[in-house]
Amino acid sequence: MTLVCVDNVHKAFGDLEVLKGINLSVAQGEVVAIIGRSGSGKSTLLRCLNQLEKHDSGQITIADKKLDAASMSPKELSENVGMVFQSFNLFPHKTVGENVCLAPIVVRGEGKADVEKIAHEVLEKVGLSDKYDAYPAQLSGGQQQRVAIARALAMRPKVMLCDEVTSALDPELVGEVLRVLETLAAEGMTLILVTHEMSFARDVADRVVFMHEGRIHEEGAPGELFAAPQTAELKQFISAVL
Amino acid sequence: MIEFTFWDILRNLLLATRWTILLSLIAFVGGATVGLLLTFMRLSSNRWLQRLTSLYVDLFQGTPLLMQLFLIFFGAAAMGHQISAWLAASIALTLFTSAFLCDIWRGCLEAVAKGQWHASQVLGMNYFQTMRHVILPQALRLSIPPTVGFSVQVIKGTALASIIGFVELTKAGTMLNNATFEPFTIFALVALLYFALCYPLSCYARYLEKKLYDAGLR
Numbered sequence: 001m002t003l004v005c006v007d008n009v010h011k012a013f014g015d016l017e018v019l020k021g022i023n024l025s026v027a028q029g030e031v032v033a034i035i036g037r038s039g040s041g042k043s044t045l046l047r048c049l050n051q052l053e054k055h056d057s058g059q060i061t062i063a064d065k066k067l068d069a070a071s072m073s074p075k076e077l078s079e080n081v082g083m084v085f086q087s088f089n090l091f092p093h094k095t096v097g098e099n100v101c102l103a104p105i106v107v108r109g110e111g112k113a114d115v116e117k118i119a120h121e122v123l124e125k126v127g128l129s130d131k132y133d134a135y136p137a138q139l140s141g142g143q144q145q146r147v148a149i150a151r152a153l154a155m156r157p158k159v160m161l162c163d164e165v166t167s168a169l170d171p172e173l174v175g176e177v178l179r180v181l182e183t184l185a186a187e188g189m190t191l192i193l194v195t196h197e198m199s200f201a202r203d204v205a206d207r208v209v210f211m212h213e214g215r216i217h218e219e220g221a222p223g224e225l226f227a228a229p230q231t232a233e234l235k236q237f238i239s240a241v242l
Numbered sequence: 243m244i245e246f247t248f249w250d251i252l253r254n255l256l257l258a259t260r261w262t263i264l265l266s267l268i269a270f271v272g273g274a275t276v277g278l279l280l281t282f283m284r285l286s287s288n289r290w291l292q293r294l295t296s297l298y299v300d301l302f303q304g305t306p307l308l309m310q311l312f313l314i315f316f317g318a319a320a321m322g323h324q325i326s327a328w329l330a331a332s333i334a335l336t337l338f339t340s341a342f343l344c345d346i347w348r349g350c351l352e353a354v355a356k357g358q359w360h361a362s363q364v365l366g367m368n369y370f371q372t373m374r375h376v377i378l379p380q381a382l383r384l385s386i387p388p389t390v391g392f393s394v395q396v397i398k399g400t401a402l403a404s405i406i407g408f409v410e411l412t413k414a415g416t417m418l419n420n421a422t423f424e425p426f427t428i429f430a431l432v433a434l435l436y437f438a439l440c441y442p443l444s445c446y447a448r449y450l451e452k453k454l455y456d457a458g459l460r
């Protein structure tokens with residue numbers, strides 16, 4: 001079943017055409033890794049998927065529902081699409097538990113007790129149940145990013161977007177975050193992740209999408225794509241990052 | 243001529259200090275109220291409100307406080323309303339303070355990382371929810387040190403009210419000097435009294451700044 005459908009999406013910043021007609025469909029439970037050079041439009045594509053950027057033309061649907069301000073409220077959008085950022089973006093003035101509980105209480109209007117129960121569950125899932133009352137500043141980068149994942153999970157989104165979620169981390173902390181994502185993938189969460197971790201893309205993704213100059217240049221199963229790239233650009237990219 | 247002992251001088255200066263403190267409080271409370279209003283006007287999506295607020299802030303930041311005092315005091319008189327030095331000083335200092343506080347607070351709101359807006363939006367929060375739960379609490383913490391720091395400027399600014407005849411600490415010093423001709427003693431005492439008011443505030447601002455830093459918010 002197709003969960004996310006991107007149909008001929010264009011996006012420009014002034015004269016700079018960043019997305020030049022993106023077509024992508026992601027099935028329920030699928031894990032899609034987006035790779036490509038810096039500036040190729042990967043982040044912009046993710047940001048269009050949760051409307052942090054409004055796309056200029058084309059159509060994006062999630063669970064057959066058009067994703068634009070007219071057809072989907074911000075609340076509904078947040079219940080469909082979750083996002084984890086490279087820079088964590090935790091709320092520094094709130095504890096871990098409050099970070100996770102805020103949106104379900106404020107946006108979904110759920111009861112405090114129910115939300116706290118969910119918060120404990122999602123924090124358990126990311127291995128941080130003992131940090132409920134800690135402040136973000138007291139945690140390592142890897143722990144903060146896991147809290148950010150838990151915070152996104154607490155909204156129970158249908159699809160999670162991850163934009164280079166390990167790029168800001170010290171190398172020794174990357175593994176703990178990737179393991180959490182791997183668990184989510186194994187549990188059937190639909191994931192679209194921009195990543196520079198090629199081994200992770202190869203091992204965990206069902207499909208790898210290579211973006212180049214605002215277009216999807218090549219895509220396929222990771223085994224085939226990495227073993228036998230069809231285009232010169234992908235060959236060059238792979239030899240540069242591996 | 244009346245003889246003034248050192249203790250007479252000190253007593254008179256201390257009595258006048260009450261008016262410096264009161265004028266400072268009026269300026270600060272009034273300035274904070276108007277400043278808060280201005281900050282929200284500045285944040286509104288209405289272009290004209292934004293521009294008007296910017297102009298106001300630039301005007302009061304770009305002219306000497308003394309001229310503002312004169313304009314209000316003598317301007318009111320010229321328009322046929324004789325207002326007291328008290329009222330003129332209160333109005334001028336309130337407007338002056340509000341312009342600076344508006345600028346300080348706007349800076350604090352903008353200093354909250356952009357990523358906080360993005361994270362809130364992605365979690366489905368609207369503008370007001372984001373402001374209330376995410377941006378304002380952080381901006382408030384950021385704003386306390388510079389706000390307390392600015393209160394020192396307000397206290398020192400009240401000295402200018404002496405020029406239009408308001409008897410606060412500086413004016414009292416001048417009057418005592420005219421009677422005793424002991425300028426060094428008197429103005430040293432006046433300076434010391436200002437220092438006693440301002441120094442604790444400066445220390446407190448520095449302490450708050452350090453606390454913020456330790457909390458990882460900077």
Ligand SMILES: Nc1ncnc2c1ncn2[C@@H]1O[C@H](COP(=O)(O)OP(=O)(O)O)[C@@H](O)[C@H]1O
Nearest residue numbers: 013016018036037038039040041042043044045
């Ligand atoms: N808000 C923006 N305004 C102007 N240009 C932007 C903006 N966001 C991204 N860009 C530009 O769009 C291009 C693609 O950016 P991005 O999607 O972040 O690429 P990637 O994530 O693949 O590195 C870059 O050239 C970048 O400078």
Ligand SMILES: [Mg+2]
Nearest residue numbers: 042043044164
């Ligand atoms: Mg990017």
